[in-house]
Each structure stands twice: as structure tokens, then as C-alpha cells.
Amino acid sequence: MKILEIQGKTGHSKILVGESLNHFERYIPKGKCVIITDQNVNSLYGDAFTDYDVIEIGTGEKVKTLKTVEDIFAKLVEFEVDRSGFVLGVGGGIVCDISGFVASTYMRGIRFGFVSTTLLAQVDASVGGKNGVNFSGYKNMVGTFNQPEFVICDMALLKTLPEREVLCGFGEIAKHAFIGDMALCDFLEQNHKKAIALDADVIARLVYDSVVIKSGVVNRDEKEKGERKKLNFGHTFGHAIEKTAGLLHGEAISIGMVVAARLSQKKGLLSNEDVERIITLLQKLTLPVNIDADRNILIDAMRKDKKRKGDDIDFVLLNGIGNAIIKGISIAELEKVVGHL
Structure with a gap:
């Protein structure tokens, strides 16, 4: 197991890369702990939580709503969880997003942690x-910045x-490589077959290197004022x-990265060879x-992006692989890009 740390203004977080789900009790505090998970994860690993109150939610983006949050609040009240309580989110990204938001707002905030069950x-x-x-x-329009006490990977x-x-998880791993780590990009290119086959050593390296990149950025800019963008x-x-389009997050981000790479090329920041390298690795x-x-539906959705500032959006471009920069791009220019997809 390897441990990485985030020292944020909203809390101190330990990311436990290679720790086991079965050891989660080593990290939760004494007192009331409630598990939030989804029906798929509960069916696979529910035996690990038989001594705890469990709140089970559905799956997919459709459950990532304030209504789900309200339902969980009601359960926490029913379970008599007070401000000394602890929430453990066990699942993928949606469970983590919801659990963290619930814990951050219930009784103005209680402690929480995650067991991440998906690569993403x-x-x-x-x-x-x-x-x-x-x-x-x-x-993600309604949310908080608040660090979990621990994350078990x-x-x-x-x-x-x-x-x-x-495969969706590889989309975010590739993103980390493209924005900040040429060596990770090289490793992915050389080991993509082993990665897809979930070779233990390769996956451990990919997860660790990705968390190193993200945790480093968060330590420097927790609340996304600059670099975290x-x-x-x-x-x-x-x-x-x-x-x-009904795609999963990692799939959609893959396409989004190709569009961003091509826009970077149009602005003279990225060579044609690097664009092709990005596309080839994703393939x-x-x-x-x-x-x-x-295209019209895409443009409408893009206009609702929370990174929008008036007529511009803070857009991430590449000034070479491994070197991301942030530029204000007008909505009108982005609409032209969408028109050529």
C-alpha cells in the first residue's frame, strides 16, 4: 500500500492506494457510521457491512439529484445520526459525489470517507x-469543496x-498524462494491453501516478482558482x-479531449503529430x-457549463503533451468548433 496526502483548507485527506475494502474499519472513527452505496456494489460487497446501517441508492446520473440527497437526509435522521456520526461512501464516482455532498451539508457537516470501487x-x-x-x-451545479478523511483504492x-x-477510467488516466506527465503517457502507450487486461502491477502504477498528479494539483489549488482548472x-x-449522447463519463471525456487537442492545434499550440498521438492512444x-x-443540442449543453463566464468559457488547451494551459474561449468560437465535429 502507498499513501498520498492532500492538505487542504477544508481538511486533511489520505489516499490509500492498494488498501483493501476489508480493512475499512481501521480508518473509521468510533461511534455511528452509516454506509452509502448503490445496489450493484451492495449486492457484491454487502457482507462487509452487516454491522452497519446501509443506505442504498440507484445507479446512473439520474440519481445524482437533490431528491436523492433529501431521501438520504431522511434516512440519516431515522438512523439517529448526530454531528459525531460518520458517512462512508462505497462505490463509484456517483456514490462518492453524493456521499460527500450529503456529509458536507448534513448538520452543517459531518466526517466522511470513501471506498472507491471503480477505476474512474x-x-x-x-x-x-x-x-x-x-x-x-x-x-455538478450544486456542491461543495470538502475533503474526505480517507479514500481506499x-x-x-x-x-x-x-x-x-x-475503460472509462482510462479516459481520466490519459487526461492526467496529457496535461502533466509525459512519462505516464509513454507508459500507457507501452502497456495499454496489460492495462486493459487489468495487470496488477500496471494498474497499481497507473492509479498511483494519476493520484500523484491530481493530489499535487489539489494541494496547490484546492478550490480551483487557477491550476486545478x-x-x-x-x-x-x-x-x-x-x-x-448517453455515453459514460470516461467515453465522453475521451471525445472531449480530442476536440480540445484539435482546438489546441488550430491555435498553433499543439503539433499535428501530438494530436495524432493523443487520438491513437485513446483508440x-x-x-x-x-x-x-x-450539434444544436451539444451547443445548448455547452452553454450550461458551470465554467462559463459571460460569453467566455475557461477552456483547457495543450501547449504540447504534458503541458496544459487555460485560455478564455468565446462561446461563439466553441460553437464553430462544434459545427465542424
Whole structure:
């Protein structure tokens, strides 16, 4: 096991890479602990929580709402959870987002931690202290910055995931490589087949290196005032595609990164060779790199991006692989890009 730490103004978080789900009791405090999980995870690992009150939610973006949060609040009251209580979110990104938001707002905030059961959650959603739910067509519109006390990344849990879920995690790993680590990009290119096969050593390296990149950024810019915005590479178009095309998050982000790479090339920041390298790596990871979607719907979804500032959006471009920069791009220019998808 390797331990990484985030020292934030909203709390101190330990990311336990390689720790086991079965050891979660070593990290929770004495007193009342409630498990929040989804029906799939509960069916697989529920035997580990028989001594605890469990709140089970559904799956998919459709449950990531304030209504779900209200239902969980009601359960916490029913279970007589007070301000000394602890919430443990066990699941993928949606469970982590909801659990963190619930814990951050219930009784003005109680302690919480995560056991991340998907590759996407281990390298992205559970790390960094962003918690939130969707609202009125806007993704992650209502949320908080608040660090979990710990995050358990048990790679053994990945073996029960559908292949499509595993591949989605590679989208975020590739993102970390593209924005800040040429060596990770090289490693992915050389080991993509082993990664897809969930080779233990390769996955351990990928998860650890990704968390190193993200935790380092969060330590320097916890509340996304500057550098942390780079972690949104591919996400402006990605979120629009995810909402309108019914793709999973990692799939949509893959397409979004290709669009961002091409826009970087148009602005003279990224060579054609690097664009092709990005596309080729994503294809090797069997992720989508293009889509046939209704452009008007994509533009409408993009206009609802929470990174929008008036007529501009803070957009992440690449000034070479491994070097992300942030530029204000007008909505009008982005609409032209969408028009050429």
C-alpha cells in the first residue's frame, strides 16, 4: 500500500492506494457510521457491512439529484445520526459525489470517507474534495469543496467491473498524462494491453501516478482558482456529450479531449503529430474519439457549463503533451468548433 496526502483548507485527506475494502474499519472513527452505496456494489460487497446501517441508492446520473440527497437526509435522521456520526461512501464516482455532498451539508457537516470501487473513482472522482449533484440540466451545479478523511483504492475490486466501466477510467488516466506527465503517457502507450487486461502491477502504477498528479494539483489549488482548472481538460465538450449522447463519463471525456487537442492545434499550440498521438492512444485504450450528435443540442449543453463566464468559457488547451494551459474561449468560437465535429 502507498499513501498520498492532500492538505487542504477544508481538511486533511489520505489516499490509500492498494488498501483493501476489508480493512475499512481501521480508518473509521468510533461511534455511528452509516454506509452509502448503490445496489450493484451492495449486492457484491454487502457482507462487509452487516454491522452497519446501509443506505442504498440507484445507479446512473439520474440519481445524482437533490431528491436523492433529501431521501438520504431522511434516512440519516431515522438512523439517529448526530454531528459525531460518520458517512462512508462505497462505490463509484456517483456514490462518492453524493456521499460527500450529503456529509458536507448534513448538520452543517459531518466526517466522511470513501471506498472507491471503480477505476474512474479511484483516479478522479473520489480524490480532491469536490462533491455535488446535478440540478436543472446543469452537471455538478450544486456542491461543495470538502475533503474526505480517507479514500481506499482497492484495485482488487476492479475485477468485478464490466469492461466498459474499466475503460472509462482510462479516459481520466490519459487526461492526467496529457496535461502533466509525459512519462505516464509513454507508459500507457507501452502497456495499454496489460492495462486493459487489468495487470496488477500496471494498474497499481497507473492509479498511483494519476493520484500523484491530481493530489499535487489539489494541494496547490484546492478550490480551483487557477491550476486545478487544468484537470477539466476535455470536460467542456465532454460534459455536453455525456449529457446529450448517453455515453459514460470516461467515453465522453475521451471525445472531449480530442476536440480540445484539435482546438489546441488550430491555435498553433499543439503539433499535428501530438494530436495524432493523443487520438491513437485513446483508440488503443478502446475509447471513442468522435461522435455523430445533434450539434444544436451539444451547443445548448455547452452553454450550461458551470465554467462559463459571460460569453467566455475557461477552456483547457495543450501547449504540447504534458503541458496544459487555460485560455478564455468565446462561446461563439466553441460553437464553430462544434459545427465542424
